[in-house]
Amino acid sequence: MNLRSLSHSMIACALALFCVGCKDAPGRPEAPSTRPDQVLSFAVLYKDNCAACHGENGKNGAAISLANPVYLAIAGVHNIQQITAKGVPGTLMPAFAKSKGGMLTDQQIAVLAQGIESQWGSANALGGQAAPAYASASAGDPAQGQKAFSTFCASCHGVDGTGLIRGKLHTGSLVDPAYLALISDQGLRSLIIAGQPQDDMPDWRSDIAGAGSRAMTDQEITDTVAWLASHRIATPGQPYTHP
Numbered sequence: 261m262n263l264r265s266l267s268h269s270m271i272a273c274a275l276a277l278f279c280v281g282c283k284d285a286p287g288r289p290e291a292p293s294t295r296p297d298q299v300l301s302f303a304v305l306y307k308d309n310c311a312a313c314h315g316e317n318g319k320n321g322a323a324i325s326l327a328n329p330v331y332l333a334i335a336g337v338h339n340i341q342q343i344t345a346k347g348v349p350g351t352l353m354p355a356f357a358k359s360k361g362g363m364l365t366d367q368q369i370a371v372l373a374q375g376i377e378s379q380w381g382s383a384n385a386l387g388g389q390a391a392p393a394y395a396s397a398s399a400g401d402p403a404q405g406q407k408a409f410s411t412f413c414a415s416c417h418g419v420d421g422t423g424l425i426r427g428k429l430h431t432g433s434l435v436d437p438a439y440l441a442l443i444s445d446q447g448l449r450s451l452i453i454a455g456q457p458q459d460d461m462p463d464w465r466s467d468i469a470g471a472g473s474r475a476m477t478d479q480e481i482t483d484t485v486a487w488l489a490s491h492r493i494a495t496p497g498q499p500y501t502h503p
């Protein structure tokens with residue numbers, strides 16, 4: 261499953277799962293349970309708040325895998341904590357901090373961020389290799405990005421990013437405005453840096469035959485994101501202009 265299949269029914273399902281943790285959810289037995297804001301078990305917090313989108317064990321969900329040691333080594337606890345607190349505006353990633361309208365205390369968010377790193381991270385994930393920065397420091401050049409895409413991505417996603425290779429659909433389209441409307445530029449960058457192990461998509465080192473045969477530079481990653489992002493339109497899903 262991927263982000264494209266995160267349809268409205270999926271959102272409804274995620275919301276329903278959230279409510280399993282709600283105190284007054286119908287059908288919940290009256291038990292001398294811990295108050296929701298006192299739960300400090302990583303496993304419970306993750307299952308109740310994150311698993312619906314990021315997958316039960318941190319992978320195979322509709323949203324980016326968190327159980328990816330390469331991702332964790334590059335993002336780090338601080339970014340994970342910040343994003344969990346504030347969410348990613350314009351995407352389905354909610355803000356969880358109470359101060360941002362969410363349901364979790366700062367302490368619970370710290371337990372989540374540290375638990376994700378300690379449970380799924382690995383000290384050796386990068387094998388001592390210099391890694392690109394988590395966030396881009398410069399603006400990308402879409403024209404250069406198109407070149408980088410054809411070197412590092414086209415063998416699986418098609419030269420034009422539609423997923424079509426010799427008339428056969430290999431992956432979903434990365435240039436469909438409806439897809440791009442659901443993912444931020446950082447979301448694209450994170451996927452390119454960390455890869456998607458469950459789909460055999462390599463990380464930025466691109467160590468597979470037919471895809472560059474060398475690691476991507478930080479600038480190539482930035483440019484590739486700029487090229488993908490250049491396919492965004494202002495009002496996705498509304499191709500018709502109304503008089």
Ligand code: HEC
Nearest residue numbers: 309310313323340343344348351352353443444446447450
């Ligand atoms: C309703 C779906 C949904 C839920 C629930 C959800 N996420 Fe997310 N999350 C997303 C999506 C979609 C993105 C990608 C946003 C983007 O495009 O940048 C994301 C992104 C993230 C990122 C940033 C990835 C990056 O690019 O660095 C982190 C960290 C994260 N989520 C952690 C969590 C944690 C922890 C929880 C539970 C407390 C959680 N998420 C719950 C959908 C969700």
Ligand code: HEC
Nearest residue numbers: 262263264412413416431432451452456459460461462471
């Ligand atoms: C070896 C094959 C392979 C290579 C090389 C590869 N990918 Fe992927 N990628 C996949 C597969 C398979 C998927 C998951 C299937 C799908 O999304 O349709 C995927 C998923 C993605 C996604 C997530 C789509 C979603 O559902 O959210 C993005 C973004 C992406 N790739 C971008 C890139 C970019 C950019 C490059 C080049 C830097 C690249 N990929 C290189 C195979 C590859």
